[in-house]
Amino acid sequence: MDTPAVTGRYFDGKTSRLHRVTLTVTDGMAHLAGDVERSAPLASLRVSERARHAARKVSFDDGAWLEVDDRAAFAQLLANTGHRDTGVVRAQQSWRGVLLALGVTVGVVVASYVYVLPAAAVWVANALPVKVERQMGQGVLEILDKRALGPSKLAAARQEQLRRQFAALTAPEPDAPTWKLVFRSSRIGPNALALPSGDIVMTDELVNLLKDDQAVMAVLAHELGHLHRRHLTRRLVQSSAVAAATWVIFGDISAMLTALPTVALDMKYSRDAESEADDYAVAMLRRNGIDPEHMAQAFVKLGEESGDRMSPYLSSHPATGERIARIRAAR
Numbered sequence: 001m002d003t004p005a006v007t008g009r010y011f012d013g014k015t016s017r018l019h020r021v022t023l024t025v026t027d028g029m030a031h032l033a034g035d036v037e038r039s040a041p042l043a044s045l046r047v048s049e050r051a052r053h054a055a056r057k058v059s060f061d062d063g064a065w066l067e068v069d070d071r072a073a074f075a076q077l078l079a080n081t082g083h084r085d086t087g088v089v090r091a092q093q094s095w096r097g098v099l100l101a102l103g104v105t106v107g108v109v110v111a112s113y114v115y116v117l118p119a120a121a122v123w124v125a126n127a128l129p130v131k132v133e134r135q136m137g138q139g140v141l142e143i144l145d146k147r148a149l150g151p152s153k154l155a156a157a158r159q160e161q162l163r164r165q166f167a168a169l170t171a172p173e174p175d176a177p178t179w180k181l182v183f184r185s186s187r188i189g190p191n192a193l194a195l196p197s198g199d200i201v202m203t204d205e206l207v208n209l210l211k212d213d214q215a216v217m218a219v220l221a222h223e224l225g226h227l228h229r230r231h232l233t234r235r236l237v238q239s240s241a242v243a244a245a246t247w248v249i250f251g252d253i254s255a256m257l258t259a260l261p262t263v264a265l266d267m268k269y270s271r272d273a274e275s276e277a278d279d280y281a282v283a284m285l286r287r288n289g290i291d292p293e294h295m296a297q298a299f300v301k302l303g304e305e306s307g308d309r310m311s312p313y314l315s316s317h318p319a320t321g322e323r324i325a326r327i328r329a330a331r
Helices: 071-080 087-092 095-127 130-137 140-147 156-167 204-210 213-228 231-239 241-250 254-265 271-287 293-306 320-329
Strands: 006-011 019-026 029-034 038-041 057-059 065-068 149-151 180-186 192-194 199-203
Touching (some): 006 071, 156 213, 199 204, 271 293
Antiparallel strands (some): 057 065
């Protein structure tokens, strides 16, 4: 089949000199004539992708290239030689293809965030040796003391009484993590949190609000559940996904450690994590002969104390009403 002649600008890849040439195709061979004459098999040439405004380019295997002037004639030449753009290139030239690709990309990103990232966070957290997790948590309490916590005003005897009560309880599952109960006053109100170091922090304000040692035990059991299931480590991995990937690949943990205090202060776990910790606490209370209603009453008091404001403890533990109903149903 006859192919049209196409004019263009030829560069040899060695100098900046421009050569005016004409391109023709005969029997599977590309021929240049004009300022430069050369021939090359079509199979050895590479044709650039179509673009709305950019010139098409034909590249030779020795680094030389040809920029085409007449894009319409060049398109006809390509069609006559049986050249077809790849599926990706054709999709790029189609609005439908672009919209489909955009939809697929958004779907993959959303699915990765909703499903893949949490699953990967669980895997990474569970794969971490406990010793490494404890090292991650070292120094976090000191940072929290500077930002939001202060020395406890509870009597030492009262602190020790609560520690002994909690130490006397049996965890509902084997291999319970070692823990250390510490008390602090707080500028953020009634609160409790578990750190990867094994520290379970309870504020004076929460102890004074509950006025019920069994309710205090229920809250501590809930925090032990977070510690046992490594929820803070999992959330740290999720909120620092890029840093976590860097750490896994290159061993640089500094970025994750920098984020840990902020994550600890803003422990808004997922609904699943809260349900896991609630179930853990209920199982622990029942195993030790404590009515889970003490736990439900703890959340009731926190809600009443906050009034129109959201309690800091409840703000990081969503769906309070549903949780109370669920705890009572578990009785």
